[in-house]
Amino acid sequence: MALIVHKYGGTSMGSTERIANVARRVAKWARAGHQMVVVPSAMSGETNRLLALAKELAPGKPATPYYRELDMLASTGEQASSALLAIALQAEGMEAVSYAGWQVPIKTSSAYTKARIDSIDDQRVRADLNAGKVVIITGFQGVDEGGNITTLGRGGSDTSAVAVAAALKADECLIYTDVDGVYTTDPRIVPEARRLQTVSFEEMLEMASLGSKVLQIRSVEFAGKYKVPMRVLSSFTAWDIDITEEAKSGTLITFEEDDQMEQAVVSGIAFNRDEAKISVLGVPDKPGIAFQILGAVAEANIEVDMIIQNVSKDGKTDFSFTVHRNEYVRTVDLLKEKVAPALGATDVLGDPKICKVSIVGIGMRSHVGVASKMFRVLSEEGINIQMISTSEIKTSVVIDEKYMELAVRSLHRAFDLDQPIAA
Ligand code: ASP
Ligand code: MG
Numbered sequence: 001m002a003l004i005v006h007k008y009g010g011t012s013m014g015s016t017e018r019i020a021n022v023a024r025r026v027a028k029w030a031r032a033g034h035q036m037v038v039v040p041s042a043m044s045g046e047t048n049r050l051l052a053l054a055k056e057l058a059p060g061k062p063a064t065p066y067y068r069e070l071d072m073l074a075s076t077g078e079q080a081s082s083a084l085l086a087i088a089l090q091a092e093g094m095e096a097v098s099y100a101g102w103q104v105p106i107k108t109s110s111a112y113t114k115a116r117i118d119s120i121d122d123q124r125v126r127a128d129l130n131a132g133k134v135v136i137i138t139g140f141q142g143v144d145e146g147g148n149i150t151t152l153g154r155g156g157s158d159t160s161a162v163a164v165a166a167a168l169k170a171d172e173c174l175i176y177t178d179v180d181g182v183y184t185t186d187p188r189i190v191p192e193a194r195r196l197q198t199v200s201f202e203e204m205l206e207m208a209s210l211g212s213k214v215l216q217i218r219s220v221e222f223a224g225k226y227k228v229p230m231r232v233l234s235s236f237t238a239w240d241i242d243i244t245e246e247a248k249s250g251t252l253i254t255f256e257e258d259d260q261m262e263q264a265v266v267s268g269i270a271f272n273r274d275e276a277k278i279s280v281l282g283v284p285d286k287p288g289i290a291f292q293i294l295g296a297v298a299e300a301n302i303e304v305d306m307i308i309q310n311v312s313k314d315g316k317t318d319f320s321f322t323v324h325r326n327e328y329v330r331t332v333d334l335l336k337e338k339v340a341p342a343l344g345a346t347d348v349l350g351d352p353k354i355c356k357v358s359i360v361g362i363g364m365r366s367h368v369g370v371a372s373k374m375f376r377v378l379s380e381e382g383i384n385i386q387m388i389s390t391s392e393i394k395t396s397v398v399i400d401e402k403y404m405e406l407a408v409r410s411l412h413r414a415f416d417l418d419q420p421i422a423a
Pocket of ligand 2: 158
């Protein structure tokens, strides 16, 4: 007998029919002798619907009181889907009980719309499990010290599930979703993309931060911190498929590099179209310049990703960096109006039509020449690299957005990701 946490995404909870199927699947696991905790998302579209209503009525300048109400509002999506799942389980003849985050309680910081989980009290849940009940806990939400309802940011139910699994020391956290696992890259771009049977936690963390949308990045951080065994698998298989087969399906996120079954140098290709590039030209090359530029950007609460400073010529240099595309206009305005004049920069140039393509693999630690192979492949396709950044297990390049698909496809082929790994 094991303690298992299941997480179901919005699509899996999208209609009463689908919720009934989730209930049947969970009942199958419970009848196989497992203690079951389920963390659902809101029914698909519900969070967007609620937030759109708020927007219609929103006050001019959003401030903390408004964000508090957004959380109060958005959290109802998960409260509804959780209660519906409990009802569906009862209809299946199971004893089931649902709890909102504050009832557990799941304690969080007070940062509305992006709260962080501080602690989870497992007593109430354990008592129910010991009494033979299936316990359903709302995803996406918690309660702060002042008793206010908070939410964890979009996609936050993944994090709720992993955190609950960590608190209960669950044997495994299964994330049921509308894809059947983690792929070498997005199959919509590269049809030959393969599902990975295993992926290391570090690779998953990089992929999540580099644009892969399979898991909320914080859930991966949580899994890493508490070593929660985690699996991503499809909720669209028939609910009554063989449980042993189901338990082995999808992609397992592993922590032991040595028993990696797949020893590829590069495990996946991530891409992200959400960035924009900005260059400040002809700034004096002297101490404090990076701080003056990026300090102003940080002060405006704009997050910076890649940064490059050129070699200087005649005491002047160019400085480039990327920001989220939504922040592009605001950043350019800020630099043009405030920073460039103060620095005596000659110009501020920007390009919102770029993308970032990254290769990820823990094998890069022990193999040389992986990055240069990436550069060669891109040059053979005539793709110009505008910026490069590397870490131990990834290399990212910024290129023109119009070459994104070509770049991803060529790299996928060049690193043999379409070939099954020899055992
Ligand atoms: N319902 C929330 C959202 O749509 C949380 C989640 O689904 O993970 O972002
Ligand atoms: Mg999700």
